[in-house]
Amino acid sequence: MTVQTSAPEQTRPTPIAEPVTSVNREMVVILDFGSQYSELIARRIRETEVYSEVISYRTSAQKLADLNLKGIILSGGPSSVYDEKAPHCDPEIWNLGVPVLGVCYGMQLMVQQLGGGVERAKLAEYGKASLTIDDPTDLLTNVEQGSTMWMSHGDSCTRLPEGFEVLAHTENTRCAAIAHHERQLYGVQFHPEVVHSIGGQALIRNFVYHICDCEPTWTTETFVEEAIREIRARVGDKRVLLALSGGVDSSTLAFLLHQAIGDQLTCMFIDQGFMRKYEPEKLVKLFDARFHISVEYVNARDRFLEKLKGVTDPEEKRKRIGAEFIQVFEEESARLGPFDYLAQGTLYPDVIESADTNVDPKTGERVAVKIKSHHNVGGLPKDLRFKLVEPLRKLFKDEVRKVGRSIGLPEEIVRRHPFPGPGLAIRILGEVTAEKLNILRDADFIVRDEIHKSGVYHDFWQAFAVLLPVRSVGVMGDQRTYAYPVVLRFVSSEDGMTADWSRVPYDLLETISNRIVNEVRGVNRVVYDITSKPPGTIEWE
Structure with missing residues (x-):
């Protein structure tokens, strides 16, 4: 993956404040200040087989203390900490006794709240910069001298809080990495999560394993076991209706649900007329004949096309398609027999990208804006009579592919290109x-x-x-x-x-x-x- 930027950090949706996971697993959380890279931090941590989630910067220290928390990362963001309406975290976070790593804006916020100084830099840094390491231990263990790191900041720390020391610098930034070793508080002015930062993943591993003392418990096998257990506990002996699209998300979900509840699952393929050429026919044949998972085929092409007549706004398209899906599900479920649950292949990025505009209740500041709604999470009516089952909502797409492979999904589906739920309509x-x-x-x-x-x-x-x-x-x-x-x-x-x-x-x-x-x-x-x-x-x- 290539991450390119030549300007200050872009704003992106700040996700829900509450953690997605329902399991009391140990985790590292990212407090999100609107950075375009926040989810990337979570992915990099998960690559170390440690669970991580992105939550709102407004989450209180008390709520964080209720989690099985091993560490906290403060994300970057488009604001300046000295601005009147700049987003701030709960200052009690510094007293939780868990390691904290501030990235870019997160580091500057740490410095400011703990008594240091942050000012507009004489020379801003955007893009690659060579890192000179002053202390090659702890956070920077195994990070090579002169490593290229990705910068995106116009502010710099001018005075460190008491007890902090400089770990590394660049030509234009005196405090490129800092630490208060005794309190386990760390900060980096660069973005170790992006691929351009050479040694960035080593830094993240140092923080996760050596500083936070995490165990590698976030594995595909662990997820499958927990997901099946949660599905059975939630569903009991009730019936579940799954909207099958043929993509890796819904197909993985079908296999997972079938392992968990067997014949309690009914897969339904709603042909809304927006699929690619020959796909509806191939899908039904593949699942029914090859996988022995029965699929109910519903031809609803005309009614979906009628719903979109005269509609040009993309958000309205998504909402109408989502609402019509639910309407069809309700009608067809009544025909096939009562269903208590609707299963959806909602993923973690779907939840994040569909987040509502994040307005600080105290300042009225808009920290981030919604990019687009996803039909899985943005088009559901308030009076939905189904209860939702969304076992994949903790996962990124690459993690779904790993789960699919582990439970026997064929490569032709696992490696299928992503296809949007609204299909060709968008x-x-x-x-x-x-x-x-x-x-x-x-x-x-x-x-x-x-x-x-x-x-x-x-x-x-x-x-x-x-x-x-x-x-x-x-x-x-x-x-x-x-x-x-x-x-x-x-x-x-x-x-x-x-x-x-x-x-x-x-x-x-x-x-x-x-x-x-x-x-x-x-x-x-x-x-x-x-x-x-x-x-x-x-x-x-």
Whole structure:
């Protein structure tokens, strides 16, 4: 994964304040101040097989003390600590007796609240900087002298609180890493969680294992055991209805639920008409004949298309699709027999990215804004009569793939490119029509067909086509055309939280482009999206 930035930290949604986990496991929590990298910190910690969650910076020290807490990390953020409305954490956190690591803004906040000084830096640092290590022990053990670290800050610590010392510096930053060894309080001005920070993962491992004294208990096997136990305890002898899409999330969930409750599970595939070419037929055949998991097929194409008639706003599309899904589930569940639970493949990034605008109740400051709602968590009606079962809501996408493999999910599904719940409806900008769906479905099929034939399908996190609601002039067979452009979007990523546009060979792009304009009626132009996330998102809506 490549994380690119040349500006101050971007703002992103601050997640729910309460921890997602219901198990009293030991954990390291990240107090989120609006950094675009907060989830990446959690992922890096989980890569050490230690459980981690991102929670609101407003979480009180008392609530934190109720957790089986081994350490706290304060994230970066777009604010300056000396601003009047800057977000601050509960100062009692420093007295909890657990190790704390402040990253960028988190370090500056630590310094300020404990009596030090933070000011606007004479020379800001954005991008790579060489780290000169003054104390190679403790936090910086095994981090090589001169390691490149990723900087993104305009403020610097000018005076350390009593008892703190400098561990490392850069050419422009005197306090690049600091520590109060006795109180186990640490700070770094750089971002060890991003891939550009050489030695960053070693630093994180030092904090997690040597300073927080964590045990590697967050494993795939442990998760599966706990998930099955929780599912059985929650569901009992009741029946569960699962919306099966054929993607890795819902497929992993189907396998997991089937292991936990067997025939109490009913899988239902709602064909809303927004799937890719040939996928509905393949899905039902695969699960029914090969996996012996019965799937109820429901053709609801016409009613979904009618619901989107005249709708152009992407949030409204998602909400209508989500609401219609629930309506169909309720109708079909009444036909098939009563169901108490609805299972969803909601993931941790879904929960975070769908978080409501985070407004500080004291200052009124907007720390972060919602990027987009996910149909799993953003389109459910308040009067939903199902109880929800969401065993995967603790996991990032790469963790779901590991779980899928461990419980026998075939590689063809495990390594399938992510596909949004609303399907092609949010890859058609503007109003969704039957004509546009047919155009995009054919173009998307060509994209997938060519990257499979070229043997590069698994080189990309996602590769797909987008249809724009504009037309342009072209020439075909000496005649003027006025047709749609198709956008190709290929990205590389690890979990979808950040992504880089893929450098696709020109000959492959040429082949895809030639096929689309020759084979797909209504398209006369193909363009390529070279935007990373951030600042863009992977999907266009």
